[in-house]
Amino acid sequence: MEIGSRIRFFRIQKNMTQEELAQEIISISYLSKIENNQTSASIEVLELLCDRLGIKLIESEEYEQLKELYDWYHLMVARKREPAITFYESYECKNTNDSRVAIFFVLFELRYYIFIKQLDKAEEQIKKIELYKDIFDIRMNYFYEKIVGQFYYFKSQFSVAMEHFKMAEEILTSSVHFEGWETADLYYYKGLNNNRMGKLALSIVYIQKALAIYQSLYDLKRSAECQILLGICYEKIDEFEMAEENYLLATRVAEGINDPSLLGLIYHNQGVLYSKLGKSIEAIEQFKNSLGHKEDHMVIGRLRSIHGLIEEYYKIGHYDECRNWMKEGFVIVEEHRDLPEFNIHFIYYDYLLQKSEHLPKFIEKDVLPYFEGNDHHLLVAYYAEELGKIYQENNKYKLASYYFSKAISALKKHSHLYQ
Template structure:
C-alpha cells in the first residue's frame, strides 16, 4: 500500500485530525497531498508522521496475523459464539504496522459488532471505514459490501441491504477466488433478505444454491438452516406439505447433532405454520417449545416466539395468558436496545387488551409510518386493514376504503407473484 494511503488510514483509525497529525511537522495542505498520494515527501517528514501515528515507515507483512483474522471470521460464519468472543478479547495485535492486517481487523471487527448485535458500534465503524474505502483492494471491498448488507438486514432496511449483497455477489462471481463456504454464506444471506422482502421465488433459488454447497461440504447445521428457510418460503406460498417436509428434515439434523438453538428455530416456524392453517393449540405448543430451546441471548428469536404466543392467545380469547406474555415481551424489549418492530407489535396488543383510547392514532402515527419506512409490506397490509376496520365501525367509510386499498396494495408488493 502506498505510504500516503497508509498514513491516512492509520490517522483515521487513531481518530486524529489532519491538523493534529501535521502540527509542527508540515502544513495541513501538504499533508492532504501526501495522504492522497499526490506528492512525494522526504523520508524525514514521512518518518515524523509515522512516529506520531505509532507506526514504522517500512511496512511489514504479517501473514500469521492475517490467517488468525480470517480464522476468526470463519468462526463468525460458523456461528461459534464463544470462540469468537474469546478471540476478540485476547487479540493483541490491534496496533499492527501491517496496513492489510489492520484493515482486515477493522472489517472483521465490523462483522463482530454485527454478530454480537452491537449495531450502534457497527454503524460508527461503517462511517469510519467510508473515509478510506478508496484504498481497499477487491477482497476488502467484498467483505465491506457483505457486512454492510448484513448490518442493514438487521436494521430491517431490506432494499438497502440487497444493494450491498448484490455488489458483494458481483465481486464474488468475478475472478477473485473465495472458499466455497463463503459463497454459500453469501447466497444464504441473499436468500434470507429476499425472503424478508417477499421475493420468495428468488429466495428459494438462492437458498437452494447455498444448500447444494453445504451438502457437498457435509455441513449439517448450515444445511438444516437452509431447510428451515426453504420451509418458511413454502409456508408463505401456502405449500404447507412441502414446508412441513423441510422442517422435518431440519429436525432430524438438529436432533442428530443435538443443537438446541436450531430446534428452537424449527419449533418456532412450525408454530407459524400451524397458526396459519388454524391449529392454534399446536401453534402454542410449538412456540412454547421454541422458547425452551432458545438461550437468553437469542433476543430476536425469543421476541418472535413471544409475539406468536400473544397472537394465538388473543385469537383464542385467553386474555390472561395473553397479558402475561405481553408483559414478558415488553420487559424484554425494555431490557435491550432497539427492536422497534416488536415494541410496536406489543404496544398494539396493549391497546387491544386494555381497551386503551387512541388505537387509531397509534396505528396511523406510529405503526404504519415505521413499517412503510422499512418496506415491511406485509405488516403495512396488516395494520392498514386493522385501521380500515376501525374506521368502518365508526362509519367513516371513505377513510375505511382508503386503508383497505392500502392493505391490498401492500399485499401486492409483498406477493411472490410480483417478483
Template sequence: MMKIGDRIRFFRIQQGKTQDELANGIISISYLSKIENNQSLPSLEVVDMLCERLGIRFLDEEEPTLLEELMVWYKRLVHGEIEAVKSTYPILKDKVISSNDSTTLIHFILFEFRYFLHIGEKEAAKKTLEKITQISDIFTDDLNYYYHKFIGLHEYMQEQYSYAYDSYKKAEGILLRNVFEKWEEADLYYSLGLTSSRLWKVTLCLNYTNQALAIYQAQYNFNRSAECQILLGISYRRTNDLKKAEESYLLADKIATTLNNSSFKGFIHHNLGYLYTIEGKSELAIKHYEKSILFHEQHNYKKTFPSIHCIIMEYFNKSDYSNGLRWVEVGLNKIPDSMDSMEYYYHFKTYQHLMSNANEESSEMEFFLKEKVIPYFESHNNYKYIAEYSEMLAGYYEKHFKYKNASLFYKLSNKSLKKINNI
C-alpha cells in the same frame, strides 16, 4: 500492496494526527496532500521521514503471515465459534496493532466491526464504523466486499431490510468478479436469503438459500445446513407448498436432534406451529409455539417473541380474550426498555387494544394504529404488516361509517399486498 500515499494517510488518520502535525518540518501541507492522494511520488528520504514520524515501516514485511492468522479468526467468527473468537480477540488485536501492517490493520478494523455486531457491542461497533468511513475511499475490491457485507448486517440488525438487501447485493457484485472461498460465498448467499425472506421476496429467498445450502452440504456444515432448511421451509410455506415446508422442517429437526441444538429446535417448533395454524389446527399449533418458547428461553428470550405473537393471534381468532390478554402480558413483560424489540411491542399492544376493547368503541386504538403502528412498519418497508394493520384500521373506520378514511387504508393495504406479490 497498498500505495504509499494511501498508507501514510491511513496511519495519520489512525493516530489522530492532522496533516499539519505530520508535515511540519518535513514538507508542505499541500505536498503531503498530493502524496496522500497519490498525485505525487515522494523521494525515499521524504517517505523515510514521514514513516519515522508515524512510527511505521516503509514496507509491510510481516503482513502475509499475520493476515492469514486474521483470516482464520474471521472464518471462526463467521462459523459462530464465538467463545474461541472472544478468547483470541485481544491477543490478535495486540499483534495487529504492534505490527503496523497497514493491509492487515484495515482488514482487522473491518472484521472487528463484524465482531462487535455479532456480540452486540453497539457503541463499539458505531465507533469502529466511524473509523471505517474515514478510510473507505482507499479500499481495494476485497475490502469493499467486506465493507458492503458488514454494512448489510448492520442495517439488517437495525431492521432496515431494504437497505440491508441493497448492501448485500453490492457485496455480491464484487463476489462475482473475484475469487473468495466457498464458505464465504455461502455466508453471503444465506444473508441474502435471510434478508429476502424478511422482505417477502420468496423466489429470491429460495434461490439464494439453495445456493448456500449446496455449499454447506458439500462441506458437511450441519449447523448452517439446518439454518438453510428452516429458511427454505418458511419460503415453501409462503408459496403454500405445505408438504415441502414440512419436509424442510423435519430435515432441520433431524439435524438439530443430532447436534442437540435447542436454539434450532425453538425455530423448528415455531415454524411447525405456524404450519398447523395455516391448516386450522389451533390447539396443536399452540402446543408447538409453547415448545418453541421453552427452547428459546434457554438462550435468548427475544427469540420467544414470534411464538408469543402467534399464540396471541390464535386466542384472538378464537375469541378467547382472557388467554389472549394473559399472553399479551407475558410478551410485554419480556420486552426491554430499548428500541430493539419495537416490532413486537407494537404487535402486542395492538392486540391488547383489540381484546381489551372488543365490545366497545376505541378511539385510542385508532390513534395507536394510525400514528404509531402503521408508520413504524412503513419506515421499515414491512409490507406484510402495513397491509395487515391498514386493513384492520380500514375495518374500524368502515364500522364507524368513516368511509373516506376506510377507503384510504384499504388502498394502502392493497398497495402493500401488491408489493409483496410482485417480489
C-alpha cells in the same frame, strides 16, 4: 499500500484530526495532499508522521496474523459464538503495522459487532470505514459490501441490504477466489433477505444454491438452516406439505447433532405454520418449545416467539396470558432499544387489550410510517387492514376504504406473484 493511504487509514483509526497529526510537522493542506497520494514527501516528514501515529514507515507483512483473522471470521460464519468471542477478547495484535491486517481486522470487527448484536457500535464502525474505503482492494470491497449488507438486514432495511448483497455477489462471481463456505454464506443471506422482502421465488433459488454447497461440504448445521428457510418459503406460498417436509428434514439433523438453537428455530416456524392453519393450541405449544431452546443472547428469536404467543393467546381470548407474555416482551425490548419493530407490536396489543381510543392514531402515525420506511410490505398490509376495520366499525367509510386500498397495494408489493 501507498504510504499516503496508510497514513490516512491509521489516522482515522486513531480518531486523530488532520490538524492533530500535522501540528508542528507540516501544514494541514500538505498533509491532505500526502494522504491523497498527490505528492511525495521527504523521508524525514513521513517518519515524523508515522512516529506520531505509532506505526513504522516500512510496512511489514504479517501473514500469520491475517490467517488468524480469517479463522476468526470463519468462526462467525459458522455461528460459533463462544470461540469467536474468546478470540476477540484475547486478540493482541490490534495495533499492527500491516495495513492489510489492520483493515481486515476493522472489517471483521464490524462483522463481530453484528454477530453479537451490538448494532450501534457497528453503525459507528461503518461511518468510520466510509472515510477510507476508497483505498480498499477488491477482496476488501467484497467483505465490506457483504458485511454492510448483513448490518442492514439486521436493521430490517432489506432494500438497502439487497443493494450491498448484489455488489458483493458481483465481486464474488468475478475472478476473485473465495472458499465454498463463503460463497454459500452470501447465497444464504441473499435468500434470507429475499424472503423478508417477499421475493419468495428468488429466495428459494438462492437457498437451494447455498444448500447444494453445504451438502457438498457435509456441513449439517448450515444444511439444516437452509431446509428451515425453504420450509418458511413454502409455508408463505401455502405449500404446507412441502414446508412440513423441510422442517422434518431439519429436525432430524438438529436432533442428530444435538443443536438446541436449531431446534428452537424449527419449533418457532412450526408454530407459525400451525398459526396459519388455525391451530392456535398447537402453535402455542411450539412457540413455548422454541423459547425453551433459545439462549438469552438470541434476543430477536425470543422476541419473535413471544410475539407469536401474544398473537395466539389473543386469538383464543386468553387475555391474561396475553398480558403476561407482553410484559416479558417489554422487559426484553427495554434492554435492547435497537429493536423498535417488536416494541411496536407489543404496544399495539397493549392498546388492543385496553381498547384504547389512541390505537388508530398510533397505527397511522407510528406503525405504518415505520414499516413503510423499512419496506415491511406484509406488515404494512396487516396493520393497514386492521386500521381499515377500526374505521369501518366506527362508520368512517372513506378512511376505511383508504386503508383497505393501502393494504392491497402493500400486498401486491410483497407477493412473489408481482415481482
